[in-house]
């Protein structure tokens with residue numbers, strides 16, 4: 343199987359000013375595309391060629407893992423944003439309130455994790471195997487499915503995700519990201 347860059351579900355300038363067209367052009371058009379191109383090159387002629395992206399992430403290691411996981415992470419990230427702010431669906435809202443106390447407490451925990459993660463990585467709202475929700479950080483390209491966690495929402499905190507629009511102000515990016523989350527994709 344060869345993978346292609348999924349189309350964006352919104353116009354490249356639709357998330358501005360929270361996320362500019364220039365950021366989308368580089369992040370989606372160059373970084374994300376680069377991971378998919380590397381992935382396709384690396385699986386060529388191997389047993390991974392017949393696997394789904396999830397299965398590659400669950401079975402690969404090294405450079406193939408890094409590129410496959412980054413392809414999956416960016417798929418979730420770009421699919422998970424919307425230019426039209428979405429309310430959190432009632433069922434998810436009650437699970438967040440059950441496990442974090444309130445939406446604000448989850449948001450604070452998520453923002454703190456995203457702002458304080460050292461180096462490149464991702465911060466996720468995940469569902470654990472027992473159905474409880476948690477905020478977790480992963481370094482570099484690591485996807486939580488490798489820890490048997492089901493990702494529901496994610497922010498990319500690699501510098502390439504925010505440096506054009508926010509320079510070193512990651513906290514401002516994290517704050518601006520919140521209204522872009524499409525909770526219907528969670």
Ligand code: MN
Nearest residue numbers: 373498500503
């Ligand atoms: Mn990225």
